[in-house]
Amino acid sequence: MARAVSETHGEILAAAARRFAVTGYRGTSLQDIAREVGCSKATVLYHFANKEALLAELMAPAIGVLRDLDDQLTGKTGAAAQEVAAQGFVDLAVRFRREIAVLRGEFPELLCQPAFAHIQQISDRLRDALAGHSDRPGARIAALVLLAGISEACAEFADIPDDELRAALLALVRRAVEPVDAP
Amino acid sequence: MARAVSETHGEILAAAARRFAVTGYRGTSLQDIAREVGCSKATVLYHFANKEALLAELMAPAIGVLRDLDDQLTGKTGAAAQEVAAQGFVDLAVRFRREIAVLRGEFPELLCQPAFAHIQQISDRLRDALAGHSDRPGARIAALVLLAGISEACAEFADIPDDELRAALLALVRRAVEPVDAP
DNA sequence: TCAGGATCTGACCGATCGGTCAGGCATGCT
DNA sequence: AGCATGCCTGACCGATCGGTCAGATCCTGA
CATH class of the missing domain: 1.10.10.60 (Homeodomain-like)
Structure with missing residues (x-):
């Protein structure tokens, strides 16, 4: 056995x-x-060791990529930050569709667990970047809706090929993001 | 007592x-x-009577408005359907922010309960309408991401006044929805 | 005054949860 | 052969869940 x-x-x-x-x-x-x-x-x-450790090992690869994306974001501002955030997150969401689906609505409570302590701050920075670091409510709302929507929805596209889904999501994000002010 | x-x-x-x-x-x-x-x-x-009945009574007003929106959608096609769906859903999401937050990620399982039997079909039709009844993957993906994102995110905007949030969301949806083909 | 319905409660129930523990059973090293 | 080690299991634990029930308490109208 x-x-x-x-x-x-x-x-x-x-x-x-x-x-x-x-x-x-x-x-x-x-x-x-x-x-x-x-x-x-x-x-x-x-x-x-316990249920939480099982979840942590399951999410480790996706979290690693998320960390890498966070690193790429440091120093970027305005439209450059938006573009890196958009491409990075869409790619991550497509590659780790199933892992992200695990978080379905349990994000807030799951983040309280010690294994996911830093994720909240990283996703906050990601949202900020996607908003072009603007403090306009419209920009912040758009960024939050897009991140939440992609996270929530990407699990339902199991039948769509990776590259097709990636292209569609990236086009959507570029249309939907509130453009930053021209300098 | x-x-x-x-x-x-x-x-x-x-x-x-x-x-x-x-x-x-x-x-x-x-x-x-x-x-x-x-x-x-x-x-x-x-x-x-039980926990489910408590939830049902809590959601009843929001479900009523959702049904009304569904009625308004019948017969509409193309850009007209998109516009009615966008305005109707944004308004519903803003007014029933807290009720929608209840569904956080538990949507699929909650829909299995008899009290919410029809909601799945209604939200499917709503998604179809927001996609302008197009079968292009890009249009369907955009509609799903927007509906899921607004549902998921609107609970976090408790501090934003209704009309400001409504305007921002409506602008976002109009930017983000994939335009239907010109006839 | 008093009967009776509405409101409320503590005690209890079976089911299920995450987690522990002692021990069974192979396998491989000495 | 004998022993240690890794893998696996049934039985069990305390906690918590949704839900039931008999009875205490209160209010009202005849």
């Missing part, structure tokens, strides 16, 4: 990704995941 | 609206609501 380490570990991770994306983090029990893998709940907790 | 019917009933409804908007439907227990009102959990269940 005993399989190689990496095998079961990876299967649990994959099953969790599938379930979380459909029923959310809180809406998925360890029992659900174990059932999908075909093992016991105790086995899930043998491979992962 | 016993208060008039409408008083406690209304207080429970208001407390539920506040708590649901912050921690979501599933994330809020009947105990939480009772604590906020200052009564027992049994009292909450005396005034409402």
Whole structure:
């Protein structure tokens, strides 16, 4: 019955990704995941310290890319910041569609967990950049709606090829973002 | 200790609206609501048959307006449908900011409950209308992102006056929607 | 005055949650 | 052969969930 380490570990991770994306983090029990893998709940907790650690390992790649994008944003202002933020976030959203779907509406509470302490600040900076660092309400509203909308919606486009979805989202963002004042 | 019917009933409804908007439907227990009102959990269940009935009564006004919007949409096509959908949904989102926040990410599961059986079809038609009934992927993607983004984001603008928020969102939607082909 | 309905509550229920623990069972090293 | 180690499991734990119920308390009208 005993399989190689990496095998079961990876299967649990994959099953969790599938379930979380459909029923959310809180809406998925360890029992659900174990059932999908075909093992016991105790086995899930043998491979992962707790439910939160499972989520953290699942989100790690996406968070790494988000961090990289945050680094690219430092120093950029105005239209340049908007363009980098738009391209970077759209690409991230398309590549990590399923991981982002996990956050469905549970973003605020999930961010309270220590493993995701910095994400809130990063997404705030991303929103600021997409607004061209403008403090006009219209610009800030547009940036927030776009980021939230793409996060929320991209999971529903599982059947659309990556590059087609990326092009459509990028075109949308460029149309929708409030242009910064000409210097 | 016993208060008039409408008083406690209304207080429970208001407390539920506040708590649901912050921690979501599933994330809020009947105990939480009772604590906020200052009564027992049994009292909450005396005034409402169950948790779902409490949610249904809370959402009823917003659902009524959504139904009205759906009626206005019948027969409209192209740019006319887009404009009615944009104005109608932005207005609804602004007026019912808190009610919509309740749905935070729990939309899919909440729709399974019998009280919200028709909402899925209505929101599908709304998305179609906002896309100008076009079947181009770009138009459908833009419509979905805008609807999801506004739903998700409008709860965070509690400090912005209704008319200012409405104007900003409407301008955003008009910029962002993919224009329908000229005839 | 008193019966009866409306309002409210503490105690309780079964189900499910995340998590713990002792032990079973292979495998591989000495 | 004997032992250690990694993998896995059933049984169990306390907490919390939505919901039920019998009864206490209050208000009102006859």
